[in-house]
Amino acid sequence: MMHNQTADVVICGAGIAGIAAAYHLTVVHGLRNVVLVDEHPPLSLTSDKSTECYRNWWPGPGDAMVALMNRSVDLMEQLADATDNRIGLNRRGYLFATADEARIADFRAAAAEAAALGAGPLRWHGPGFADHRETGRQGDRESHHSGLATHFSSSPHLPISSSPISGLSYQPAEFQGYRSRLDGADIITDQGLIRQHFPYLSERTVAVLHARRAGWFSAQQLGMTMLEAARAHGTRLITARLEGVEVQNGRVQAVQLRGEGAPQRIATEHFVNAAGPGFGAVGRMLGLELPVFNELHIKVAFTDHLGVVPRHAPMLIWTDPTPLSWTDEERATLRESPEMAWLLQTFPSGVHARPEGGGNSNILLILWTYHTEPVEPTFPIRLDPDYPEVALRGLAEMLPGLRAYFGRTPPPVVDGGYYTKTRENRPLIGPLPVGGAYAMGAFSGFGLMAACASGELLAAHLTGSPLPHYAPAFALSRYDDPAYQLLLENWGASGQL
Numbered sequence: 027m028m029h030n031q032t033a034d035v036v037i038c039g040a041g042i043a044g045i046a047a048a049y050h051l052t053v054v055h056g057l058r059n060v061v062l063v064d065e066h067p068p069l070s071l072t073s074d075k076s077t078e079c080y081r082n083w084w085p086g087p088g089d090a091m092v093a094l095m096n097r098s099v100d101l102m103e104q105l106a107d108a109t110d111n112r113i114g115l116n117r118r119g120y121l122f123a124t125a126d127e128a129r130i131a132d133f134r135a136a137a138a139e140a141a142a143l144g145a146g147p148l149r150w151h152g153p154g155f156a157d158h159r160e161t162g163r164q165g166d167r168e169s170h171h172s173g174l175a176t177h178f179s180s181s182p183h184l185p186i187s188s189s190p191i192s193g194l195s196y197q198p199a200e201f202q203g204y205r206s207r208l209d210g211a212d213i214i215t216d217q218g219l220i221r222q223h224f225p226y227l228s229e230r231t232v233a234v235l236h237a238r239r240a241g242w243f244s245a246q247q248l249g250m251t252m253l254e255a256a257r258a259h260g261t262r263l264i265t266a267r268l269e270g271v272e273v274q275n276g277r278v279q280a281v282q283l284r285g286e287g288a289p290q291r292i293a294t295e296h297f298v299n300a301a302g303p304g305f306g307a308v309g310r311m312l313g314l315e316l317p318v319f320n321e322l323h324i325k326v327a328f329t330d331h332l333g334v335v336p337r338h339a340p341m342l343i344w345t346d347p348t349p350l351s352w353t354d355e356e357r358a359t360l361r362e363s364p365e366m367a368w369l370l371q372t373f374p375s376g377v378h379a380r381p382e383g384g385g386n387s388n389i390l391l392i393l394w395t396y397h398t399e400p401v402e403p404t405f406p407i408r409l410d411p412d413y414p415e416v417a418l419r420g421l422a423e424m425l426p427g428l429r430a431y432f433g434r435t436p437p438p439v440v441d442g443g444y445y446t447k448t449r450e451n452r453p454l455i456g457p458l459p460v461g462g463a464y465a466m467g468a469f470s471g472f473g474l475m476a477a478c479a480s481g482e483l484l485a486a487h488l489t490g491s492p493l494p495h496y497a498p499a500f501a502l503s504r505y506d507d508p509a510y511q512l513l514l515e516n517w518g519a520s521g522q523l
């Protein structure tokens with residue numbers, strides 16, 4: 027027997043995206059009959075696997091990503107204010123480091139671009155300020171030749187205009203709290219200052235860029251805070267698998283679910299696809315081929331019992347391509363093994379890490395995605411047994427103290443999930459070409475930090491409320507614009523770590 031129900035809105039996916047949508051629809055817009063469907067417990071597929079970091083530091087073209095993230099951070103700060111910081115929001119920042127003098131020009135250009143896009147001003151500490159004044163174009167050239175393009179792009183589409191400030195003293199980030207008003211970035215080229223504040227970085231480090239409206243928080247608490255409020259305002263959570271969406275005359279009519287009991291049919295005029303890595307599959311239930319693909323990203327948690335990375339450290343990112351360090355003997359052995367010889371290559375830039383937990387914790391999270399080919403999402407995810415060792419050895423280039431763990435690595439905890447991405451690494455939020463159907467997906471590696479503003483944007487679309495200026499940049503209809511297609515052909519960096 028089939029159970030029939032009705033709902034104003036059915037959202038498929040109780041990850042952070044679906045939960046943020048339900049929160050804004052019920053708590054902010056006052057809808058009462060919203061159903062959130064998931065075959066798994068809330069937040070348990072991808073949203074609890076993240077590094078839980080945020081930043082307003084994103085490349086162009088245009089200011090859409092910076093504006094979305096600034097709005098999302100505003101909303102997270104409001105939630106933190108309202109809950110005595112239940113979400114554990116901090117403002118440690120992201121610290122990009124390099125051992126390559128030539129890359130300072132990239133730092134300068136990226137900071138100038140970020141300032142122009144609304145991420146906040148650049149403060150310069152140390153020599154080289156004048157040398158790197160006119161480096162916007164040089165930064166472009168460098169970043170396309172180096173791995174830095176992954177993180178920074180001096181967009182060719184935006185004029186770079188900013189007035190860097192020098193002569194101010196560098197203010198380190200606070201251990202806890204999120205109320206610092208410091209935004210933008212500090213570039214430090216003064217070697218004494220780098221050693222004073224970041225003595226754990228490689229002595230080869232010649233410059234760091236500290237992006238300030240950035241840090242991390244508890245993704246679980248952010249999700250549960252919004253889910254509890256959404257449920258208190260009428261959201262119903264149903265544990266079931268979405269098996270079909272009924273569409274008639276180009277409009278959504280109902281969804282079909284299969285859970286533990288009898289199959290269910292929920293009649294609804296509004297359906298939101300927030301299915302995370304299932305975004306493409308759920309799109310096909312609507313008869314749509316959505317322009318997304320999936321990449322596997324893995325995270326390692328190590329016990330740093332030697333305290334190599336201090337607990338107050340910011341998010342640390344090494345921006346140089348990195349060979350792994352091996353002894354001569356190890357090198358010779360690897361060279362002789364066809365299966366292992368790849369470990370002698372130079373790996374791409376971007377290995378990053380941060381301390382996890384409070385003052386008593388000694389956990390270090392490490393991420394380094396050196397394989398980014400698209401894959402079909404399958405669960406459980408496939409874990410590369412070499413990954414923890416490779417990630418640790420790569421990170422040791424930036425944090426040489428970690429070499430003490432070589433050959434006696436404490437047993438790591440490894441997990442991860444899929445980045446569901448569009449080709450230009452921007453999300454899909456807004457109406458789909460089936461009446462009543464909406465996209466809330468392609469959140470790649472930024473779904474947690476973007477969740478609050480994305481839920482707000484989705485709810486504004488669905489309720490016909492005024493839209494923010496960045497709405498068109500995230501709508502599926504952007505691909506219908508020939509000018510956007512042209513832009514895509516010359517798209518710079520994705521900004522993704």
Ligand SMILES: Cc1cc2nc3c(=O)[nH]c(=O)nc-3n(C[C@H](O)[C@H](O)[C@H](O)COP(=O)(O)OP(=O)(O)OC[C@H]3O[C@@H](n4cnc5c(N)ncnc54)[C@H](O)[C@@H]3O)c2cc1C
Pocket residue numbers: 038039040041042043044063064065066067068069070071072073074075076077078079080266267268269300301302303304305308323324325441442443444445466467468469470471472473474475476
């Ligand atoms: C290793 C790693 C590190 C990351 N680090 C960060 C970070 O530091 N900061 C950041 O902001 N982001 C980060 N991310 C990205 C972030 O985790 C994701 O963008 C975000 O979790 C995506 O949320 P989602 O709700 O779209 O997807 P999910 O959390 O996967 O939720 C989708 C839900 O849909 C459900 N579903 C799918 N199909 C069906 C169906 N047919 N029927 C019923 N239910 C269905 C699934 O069960 C799932 O629960 C990271 C991701 C990874 C993997």
